[in-house]
Amino acid sequence: GLPIVNYTVGADFINGSNGDWKAEVARVKDEVRVAQILGAPGMRHDATRGFPREFKGKKSFDDALPMLIPAIREVTDFAADLGVRTMVENHGFFCQDSDRVEKLVNGVDHENFGILIDMGNFLCVDEDPAAAIGRLIPYAFHVHAKDFHVKTGTSPDPGKGWFNSRAGNYLRGSIIGHGEVPLLSCLSIMKKHEYDGVLSIEFEGLEHPPVGLRIGFSNLKRYLRLA
Template sequence: MKFSVSLYSFYSAIKAGELTPMQCIGKAKELGFDAVEAVDFVNFQCPQEEMAQQAQALRAEAEKQGLCFSSLAVAADLLNGSGGDTAKEIERVKKYVDLAAVLGAPRMRHDITQGTKPAQSYDSLLPRLSEAVREITEYAAAKGILTMTENHGFFSQDSERVEKLYTAVGHSNFKLLCDMGNFLCADENPALAVARVAPYTAYVHAKDFICKSFYAENPGEGAFQTRAGNYLRGTVIGQGNVPVKQCLRTLKAAGFDDTIAIEFEGLEPCVEAVRIGLANLKRYWDEV
């Protein structure tokens, strides 16, 4: 088992000027992680022609710290495309596959879509979605990069939907990234959702949320609403309402023994939150 951290977890410190994205790699080593996860909007805020050089610099820093990149996470919309052009969007995502190879990351996660306007059902869009995903994963397979989708983005967030997409793509190089917290964004029980997707999971995001019903008082700044209008706020792993330990138990029972990456997005000071979260995560994994 390896424990990684998404560099997005340090985003509040980056925005405050307390850490640079490059310094976050050393901080991850200091906190006791085995690997780090790169994120497009955190680590590649540079012109496209400079991205490969940036990836080389990130890899060099990780190797200097004795770490590796566990994954690269990128945004994508394979229905609405880049400026309305799906083929252009697929090619853009493939360029990130090239960057994952430069990073030395064995896998890359990309989004699917935010949905369509006027609205269409997920099932009706599956043929188009699976075709686009299959083209990307076939390209990535030739470079030794596993591709994944995450339960993320509200439209492609439910466990049933990502399971259907996995089945429709039907390619050995395409798996699922299971984010145990994100199922709450679609108002789904994380324990039941993880049990559904565990057999197809190649990588895990550990995340916790504090949850409040729509009928409770609006918690204000730092919170957002789920698809059904309930309230979520990110918090330290083990201090929210996500049944993290139960999700880990289910994953272990399904044979998962690869990499779990912390993704923190709460209001607490991020370095301390990640430190406490890692300690809790390691203890829970040992206990289950």
């Protein structure tokens, strides 16, 4: 069978566990124990979806960092003792831009904590994936190859299966190589930086998954040879 290379869990160190960050840390530590039992060398968790609407005070990402950093550092310090590396993904809008993710990983400043880079997710915040990967690849523990179809937000809503980026553009998951993500550029950057971690496909297309994955895997192998 296939080895488990990463264990993925949700987390929110501002809103999770009814807003009790210590309880959320304890809960995520329990997930680290699960990762160890499974033999997974890494665990991906979220940081936060952002401040709740009713929160009174400053709500920028920089204002969230003093709340996120100690919680995530405590989790990864615990995980290091169990032999599990932890990482945050560019995911969920609030912690998705490359500059925000870089601030977080540098703030935590722990050799056991890094980034799960999702190539496609940068489009959710209207950021160029190649430029974003160029910034974050030095911190990468794991990489998702993902592709999206993109339509401008000035066009009519294309309907079911599409969702909006932060700026209102329309995105829909696609087969690797069928969308707008500059995959070859992203892979070339990874090769230049000698990334030697896991590269996995995350498929969110409307096509039948076995078909979409088979075509996407073939394309990804071809792009890797070209990079």
